[in-house]
Amino acid sequence: MTDISNSLSGALTRIAGEVDACFDAMLPVPDDARKRLIEAMRYAAIGGGKRVRPLLCVAVAEMFGVSRDVAVRVGCAIEAIHAYSLVHDDLPCMDDDDLRHGKPTAHRAFDVGTAVLAGDSLHALAFEILGAPDIVTDPVLRAELVMTLAGASGSAGMAGGQMMDIVAEEQSFDLPTVTRLQQLKTGALLGASVEMGAILGRVPVDARTPLRLYAHDIGLAFQIADDLLDHEGDEALAGKALRKDAKAGKATFVSLLGPERAREQAQALITQAIGHLAVYDHEADLLRALAQFVIERKK
Amino acid sequence: MTDISNSLSGALTRIAGEVDACFDAMLPVPDDARKRLIEAMRYAAIGGGKRVRPLLCVAVAEMFGVSRDVAVRVGCAIEAIHAYSLVHDDLPCMDDDDLRHGKPTAHRAFDVGTAVLAGDSLHALAFEILGAPDIVTDPVLRAELVMTLAGASGSAGMAGGQMMDIVAEEQSFDLPTVTRLQQLKTGALLGASVEMGAILGRVPVDARTPLRLYAHDIGLAFQIADDLLDHEGDEALAGKALRKDAKAGKATFVSLLGPERAREQAQALITQAIGHLAVYDHEADLLRALAQFVIERKK
Numbered sequence: 197m198t199d200i201s202n203s204l205s206g207a208l209t210r211i212a213g214e215v216d217a218c219f220d221a222m223l224p225v226p227d228d229a230r231k232r233l234i235e236a237m238r239y240a241a242i243g244g245g246k247r248v249r250p251l252l253c254v255a256v257a258e259m260f261g262v263s264r265d266v267a268v269r270v271g272c273a274i275e276a277i278h279a280y281s282l283v284h285d286d287l288p289c290m291d292d293d294d295l296r297h298g299k300p301t302a303h304r305a306f307d308v309g310t311a312v313l314a315g316d317s318l319h320a321l322a323f324e325i326l327g328a329p330d331i332v333t334d335p336v337l338r339a340e341l342v343m344t345l346a347g348a349s350g351s352a353g354m355a356g357g358q359m360m361d362i363v364a365e366e367q368s369f370d371l372p373t374v375t376r377l378q379q380l381k382t383g384a385l386l387g388a389s390v391e392m393g394a395i396l397g398r399v400p401v402d403a404r405t406p407l408r409l410y411a412h413d414i415g416l417a418f419q420i421a422d423d424l425l426d427h428e429g430d431e432a433l434a435g436k437a438l439r440k441d442a443k444a445g446k447a448t449f450v451s452l453l454g455p456e457r458a459r460e461q462a463q464a465l466i467t468q469a470i471g472h473l474a475v476y477d478h479e480a481d482l483l484r485a486l487a488q489f490v491i492e493r494k495k
Numbered sequence: 496m497t498d499i500s501n502s503l504s505g506a507l508t509r510i511a512g513e514v515d516a517c518f519d520a521m522l523p524v525p526d527d528a529r530k531r532l533i534e535a536m537r538y539a540a541i542g543g544g545k546r547v548r549p550l551l552c553v554a555v556a557e558m559f560g561v562s563r564d565v566a567v568r569v570g571c572a573i574e575a576i577h578a579y580s581l582v583h584d585d586l587p588c589m590d591d592d593d594l595r596h597g598k599p600t601a602h603r604a605f606d607v608g609t610a611v612l613a614g615d616s617l618h619a620l621a622f623e624i625l626g627a628p629d630i631v632t633d634p635v636l637r638a639e640l641v642m643t644l645a646g647a648s649g650s651a652g653m654a655g656g657q658m659m660d661i662v663a664e665e666q667s668f669d670l671p672t673v674t675r676l677q678q679l680k681t682g683a684l685l686g687a688s689v690e691m692g693a694i695l696g697r698v699p700v701d702a703r704t705p706l707r708l709y710a711h712d713i714g715l716a717f718q719i720a721d722d723l724l725d726h727e728g729d730e731a732l733a734g735k736a737l738r739k740d741a742k743a744g745k746a747t748f749v750s751l752l753g754p755e756r757a758r759e760q761a762q763a764l765i766t767q768a769i770g771h772l773a774v775y776d777h778e779a780d781l782l783r784a785l786a787q788f789v790i791e792r793k794k
Contacts, residue, residue: 223650228659228675229658229659229662229663229666229668229672229676230650230655230658230659230679232658232662233650233654233655233658234650237650280615281615284611284612284615287608287611289606289607289608289611290608290611307588308588309586309588309589309661310658310661312583312586312588312589312611313583313654313657313658313661315615316579316580316583316614316615316618316648316649316654317649317650317654317655319615319618319619320618320645320646320648320649320650320652320654321645321649321650322645323622323641323642323644323645324642324645324646324649326641327638327639327640327641327642327643327645327646328642329638329642335634335635335637335638335639336634338634338637338638338641339626339628339634339637339638339641340626340634342622342625342626342637342638342641343622343623343626343627343628344626345622346619346620346621346622346623346626347619347623347626349615349619350615350616350619350620350623351522351529351532351533351536351616351619351620353619355532355612355615355616355619356529356532356616358612359528359529359531359532359609359612360527360528360529362608362609362612363528363531364528367528369528373528376527377528
């Protein structure tokens with residue numbers, strides 16, 4: 197696994213630089229009264245995060261010969277949605293967090309109104325990227341990408357999961373409901389990242405099943421790992437407040453399964469995710485390494 | 496003008512029913528923990544507002560023989576953006592409004608976190624509608640609609656204008672800056688409504704100029720009328736708090752021009768907007784009536 201791990205580390209560094217460069221180019225700071233908005237968008241989008249979603253999209257797209265430049269731009273659309281969701285989730289009316297990626301949250305660094313608008317503008321930016329004819333030239337693909345990303349981020353996806361997460365503070369969820377919550381809140385966008393790579397690669401719908409199963413499994417494992425980090429992680433390393441779920445009395449994989457079983461479950465899911473990739477040869481090695489990374493990360 | 500006014504009144508009633516029916520069908524209330532989110536989306540999207548934007552889209556599309564059903568669905572995508580923007584603009588961190596369309600604002604009827612998420616979900620819904628293959632069947636049109644709507648609603652459009660509006664409380668804007676603010680905050684989405692009707696009607700880009708000029712002029716007139724309503728309107732009729740700009744010390748068309756000159760300016764813009772339509776015959780009568788309505792409305 198050493199070779200794969202090395203190449204994963206290189207791949208993570210590379211995609212981080214590409215995503216930053218892409219946002220930097222798309223968000224020049226204007227010399228007018230919109231300046232604060234664009235600065236807040238840049239603050240939220242540039243220089244933070246593991247960029248797992250763009251890397252998933254690019255890794256899948258490259259398996260099918262898609263130009264890296266195109267895949268990175270599409271990955272940035274996904275990351276714009278992820279970045280907007282973090283800005284809004286951190287708001288005082290939501291999780292009320294002061295720290296994200298080791299620096300003050302957007303509403304702390306700017307103000308709450310600007311943070312709401314910066315989130316909204318990153319949300320729109322995602323679809324500006326996908327709709328632009330100079331990035332993905334085939335409109336059939338553009339339309340399919342839009343449908344996939346919008347569906348994954350709206351009320352039947354990420355935002356729906358976030359609503360369930362708010363309700364989780366008021367109700368005691370059982371394991372199936374927590375699983376559904378996390379599938380929407382985190383899994384939907386991770387799934388869309390893989391799906392959008394496959395769309396770019398013109399993989400026929402019925403040939404996408406292994407990739408979809410892979411995405412489903414790593415999505416759940418990702419969230420179990422998040423719960424474990426929240427339970428036992430290092431705040432300084434994570435760059436955000438931890439132990440919040442327990443304080444809020446929220447049911448999580450860890451509170452329902454205990455840390456040991458949760459850890460076993462995450463590893464079982466990753467083994468299963470890698471199993472789905474058996475139909476592919478070395479071209480899927482990055483996806484295999486990413487699967488393991490998802491549960492071994494420290495932030 | 497009586498015939499046109501009568502048909503405008505009928506057209507407004509008809510589009511209101513169609514938009515409500517469309518949102519009702521798209522937003523069934525689920526029997527799970529997402530229930531509150533969907534209820535808040537329905538609360539914000541159904542049964543309120545003049546539906547000027549969908550009507551603009553439908554009126555233009557019908558000039559070029561587009562099926563009404565398709566144009567209404569696309570109009571709902573635009574209205575979803577408008578509805579989300581109102582929910583977010585009303586938040587305590589923004590305009591902090593308690594009343595909208597004569598009923599409590601979404602964050603008052605639900606809670607602030609749910610209102611943020613309902614806005615986000617309506618935002619995503621707009622692109623779910625535009626990306627869906629069963630509504631606009633030609634992907635070329637879908638991609639162009641997405642690009643137009645995303646561009647009009649993001650940092651270079653509506654959200655950028657809203658940012659300027661926040662800054663307007665801190666700085667003294669002159670007339671060109673207020674004009675730019677309003678062009679972004681209100682004009683961009685009204686312009687997109689007309690543009691998207693033209694896209695559906697497959698109007699070549701260079702033949703869209705009269706429609707774009709029309710949209711530009713009614714957009715500014717719409718906002719001057721809004722400033723006049725804020726200055727001298729009836730709160731009960733408007734269904735929202737008025738006199739807010741003066742209290743916040745914000746520069747508006749009325750504060751900069753005075754009510755009389757503002758009124759003349761709005762009428763001049765409408766005359767000019769109708770002038771741009773001279774290239775069309777009776778098929779543009781609804782657009783002509785809508786232009787006049789924009790400055791005569793009482794809410």
